[in-house]
Amino acid sequence: MSGNREQPKEIKRREFIGMTVLAAGAASVAPGILLTVAHATAEAEGASSEVRWGLLIDSNKCAESCNACVDACNRENGIDLLQRPQGQGDEMWDAQRPQWIRKVKLKDNQTGEVTNLPMMCQHCEFPPCVDVCPTAASFKRADGIVLVDRHTCIGCRYCMMACPYKARSFIHQNVEQQTLRSPRGKGCVESCNLCVHRIDAGATTTACQDACDKDGHQAILFGDLRDPESALSKALREKSSRQIRADLELNTGVRYTSL
Amino acid sequence: MKKLHYSELWCSSPRYWGGLAALTFIILLGMAAAYYMEHSGHWVTGMSNQVVWGLPHVFAIFLIVAASGALNVASIGSVFGGPLYKPLGRFSGLLAIGLLAGGLVVLLLDLGRPERLIVAITHYNFKSIFAWNIILYTGFFTIVGIYLWAMIDRKAQKFYQVTGFAAFFWRLALTTGTGSIFGFLVAREAYDAAIMAPMFIIMSFSYGLAFFIITLMSAYWWASRELGSHRLEKLKNLLGVFVGAVLYFSLVYHLTNLYITQHHGIERFILLDGGVYTVMFWLGQITIGGIIPLFMLYSPAFSDNRFAIAIASVMVLIGGFVQIYVIVIGGQAFPMNLFPGKEVVSSSFFDGVVAAYTPSLAEGVLGLAGIAIAMTLVAVGARMLKVLPESLEDPEQGTA
Structure with missing residues (x-):
């Protein structure tokens, strides 16, 4: 019971x-x-060819001692989480660590005029890296962003041989920490993705632009090259701009004024 | 003419097994080196985001180029009907397969993700010359394999002519593909040249034949078999023609570049003030790999000297290796001109500066293992298959 x-x-x-x-x-x-x-629902639509994302860089406004865009990019994409391997020299660290953006200072041979600018993946309309990639891991989205599929990259580095801008980085060491936003793998190649995670989530600026604006320089402008009403298109109409290595006719998504 | 008898390479134990043990040891060292580089990541090598292809690529490209050239001897026998070359066809096919396998192993083990080989096989971008090369390499193994079978097995003899022609055209396509890996790189001044593809073909003729002469002489020495002087002289003279042709193509390549103002920088770098690359070009590629062997191959003083033929062949290989080093590493070390008309004052990523590259020991050991793999395959293959005639005595006068 x-x-x-x-x-x-x-x-x-x-x-x-x-x-x-x-x-x-x-x-x-x-x-x-x-x-x-x-x-x-926000991302299911996928990238649309109605837009083409790009950047306009005003090298007149790019300050010489400023590194804000580089630091912001490193933070945004977890590049600052990478540990320097023990025993690696300074020069090798600079040659082997990923650099999605780098600052370059130039002097004109004729006039001596000094220019500063950030260099990154130029998101070409006809990207040589995509042409040469044997497994199609390097690809261009419909909206013009050039990306690397880290699942199918075999680490052959042919894209790095082909890139005219030295914009790509190979991961030379073990990856202990990384962000979900920018997955990273030893032995794979990566480069600037125009903060694709932010853009897909509806953002209208990249991390480098935010940092540049915050420091009061406003040298970087992100936007839609196809939309004639976008701030980027308007700025392009106002000032003459140029592509780096325009002779290769790659129709870059990143343009420079005052260069 | 005496009937030809082929037999397996059956040498006295210490010579054969000792040699095989030494080769295996080198291969094991190479595998350890590859494991070390993959486990730690490529930071332990001299390669960087500047010089992305290092010493392993030099070895791999050298072996792949030589592989297609090694098949030439067989092609001369079956496509062009050279009776003196025909008995050498089987060994030529075996050597070609061995060299290609050795080169591909090095190429594979230097990938960032070698375990993703299956991805490379299942995902193709047909605009990539690299993807085409994967097909060309696989096809080469298959076609040369069938060709070898057609040469060895009497039942398959009906395929001999067809496969001979197929192999000949395939090898031309393969080297065109290898040369085009560089020819298609529009951004780099050292590479952007259509002459790269035919130049690689003629380079393959030269390196392949040099490899062939050395391995043939070694095999006959190992097995204490007869190798006729007349036949060797034919091979020697042919090598001389190829070495001269490589020099000619190098000349045309550099003269063309010298005409183009945009390419003056790279030409100055390679020919005048590129430091190690300039030394390698003049001393390694031109002198050791070209002028001295030409002299040794054609000078009457060495006309009947086998040792001189062997030394000349080794020098052709050393010069060829250096030539590929200058093309691959020198071409990357020279800075790309991103901003014409401007001087780069500072950059965190070495813009406008010659890139530094010091190969690490591990890279070199992996590369040498590639050669050891090729030689092991040839040694084992020659012992298992009837690829070498029992005697290569000179045919009696008037029969050849």
């Missing part, structure tokens, strides 16, 4: 535990599902 009386209790206890676990599970999973669903 006592056993009979205890049984329902036992069931109740089990039910209680079961319900609790279910509730806790639902509470922790549901927001994730909702988020994924919400996210999916």
